[in-house]
Amino acid sequence: MPPVVFSALHDGGEGTLPSVIDIHTHAFGRPWLDLLLEHGAPNYGTKRLPDGKEYLIEKGVPASALQPEAFDYDVKIRQMDRHGIDLAIVSLTSPNVFWGVEEISAEAARRVNDDQAGGQTAHPDRIRWLASLPWEYPARAVAELERARANGAVGVMVTATIGGRHLIDLLFAPVWEAIDRHGLPVFVHPAAPFGAKDAEFGRECILMPGVGFMFDTTLCIA
Amino acid sequence: MLDGFFDRYGALDLCLEVSGPGKVMFGTDLPMGADVDALYAVVDRLPADQVAAIKAGNAREVFAL
Numbered sequence: 001m002p003p004v005v006f007s008a009l010h011d012g013g014e015g016t017l018p019s020v021i022d023i024h025t026h027a028f029g030r031p032w033l034d035l036l037l038e039h040g041a042p043n044y045g046t047k048r049l050p051d052g053k054e055y056l057i058e059k060g061v062p063a064s065a066l067q068p069e070a071f072d073y074d075v076k077i078r079q080m081d082r083h084g085i086d087l088a089i090v091s092l093t094s095p096n097v098f099w100g101v102e103e104i105s106a107e108a109a110r111r112v113n114d115d116q117a118g119g120q121t122a123h124p125d126r127i128r129w130l131a132s133l134p135w136e137y138p139a140r141a142v143a144e145l146e147r148a149r150a151n152g153a154v155g156v157m158v159t160a161t162i163g164g165r166h167l168i169d170l171l172f173a174p175v176w177e178a179i180d181r182h183g184l185p186v187f188v189h190p191a192a193p194f195g196a197k198d199a200e201f202g203r204e205c206i207l208m209p210g211v212g213f214m215f216d217t218t219l220c221i222a
Numbered sequence: 223m224l225d226g227f228f229d230r231y232g233a234l235d236l237c238l239e240v241s242g243p244g245k246v247m248f249g250t251d252l253p254m255g256a257d258v259d260a261l262y263a264v265v266d267r268l269p270a271d272q273v274a275a276i277k278a279g280n281a282r283e284v285f286a287l
Contacts, residue, residue: 019274021281024249083250083258086278089285127283146264154285185284 018086023187025089027129028070029115032097035108039100055197056093059192061202064093074117077126090116091130091157094191098136098162105134109144130157130187134167138174145178155185160220161194167220190216234264243272247280 036056037042041155046066048054059110069076080088099109109132116129119155133141133156145156158167165171167188179186190213192201201207237246246253248265265276281287 017278017282018255018287019278020254021248021278021283021287022250023247025252026254065253065255069253081253083252084262085250085258086279087287089281128287154287 019154020085021087021089022080023086023089024189025088025090026064026070026093027073027076027116028064028066028092029091029112030071031111031115032069032092032108034100035064035104035111036095038097038102044095044099044165058095059196061192061196061208063095063192063208064203073122073127076119077123080126087126089128089130089154090119091187091189092116092132094107094159094189096157096159096189096191097132098132098159102134102137102140105137106140106144107136108132110147113144113148113153114150117148120152128152128154130155132157133174133175135162135175138171141175142178145182149182149184153184155187157187157189159191160188160216161191164194179206188212188220190219192216193219202222238268238272243268243275246276247284248277249268 022161033046033056037046043059045057046054047057049062054066056066057063064070069079076088076090080086097105097112099105100108101156108177111131119127119131129152131145132152133144133148135141135158143154146220162165162169162172175202190209192208193212193216196208196212199212201212234246248261250258250261252258265273268276
């Protein structure tokens with residue numbers, strides 16, 4: 001893939017490299033959300049909170065605001081322009097594609113990866129994306145990785161644990177081997193950690209990002 | 223590459239001390255309620271070469287952009 005050459009710079013000239021790249025920014029796509037709502041209960045759903053925004057609810061705790069820019073790349077580009085962001089490397093969020101049976105997980109990955117590839121096609125100088133993979137089903141995950149690479153994925157996003165398994169679980173070895181063969185970077189994103197329900201992170205909104213997420217990624221790397 | 227959340231000087235300083243400026247990349251967590259101006263303020267007080275690396279240079283290298 002040729003280097004990204006930005007054509008609407010904020011502090012440069014036409015044809016220069018992007019000066020601000022946002023590597024942690026989310027895009028969900030309606031097809032993925034529809035599948036989650038259809039098959040994600042009882043752990044996952046949506047709820048409108050007192051701030052007026054609709055949130056993805058993960059194990060009883062608000063996880064992500066379902067804002068229009070997460071579903072519409074034209075809206076996202078306008079938001080990026082407001083914040084001086086030249087290039088966004090978008091990824092899904094938790095629970096990623098880690099729910100349901102094999103067919104559901106694989107379909108969820110296909111849906112979100114297709115959505116994000118479409119974002120890049122529509123805005124080739126503003127959007128790149130990280131593939132989501134059905135890790136719990138390694139053969140499907142490797143096949144989806146190959147498909148995603150062919151469609152432009154520049155890396156992989158994964159949550160710090162998958163279905164109660166650490167990322168070093170031997171089940172995932174074939175997926176890591178495939179990622180290594182391509183030399184792709186992996187974005188480890190936090191989710192509700194082990195013990196989240198017992199810890200009652202939902203009591204205060206700051207507890208999940210401030211404590212739960214830090215614990216989740218710290219344990220993953222440790 | 224790890225996710226974190228910080229818009230305070232001390233958090234980024236610790237990250238730089240532990241990892242070095244060549245391993246830190248800029249991320250907003252949008253569409254969550256990020257204060258992007260505050261994030262810029264945390265980064266922009268650093269030396270120019272570190273600002274350029276964190277805001278874009280490191281990502282260009284990691285993602286082969």
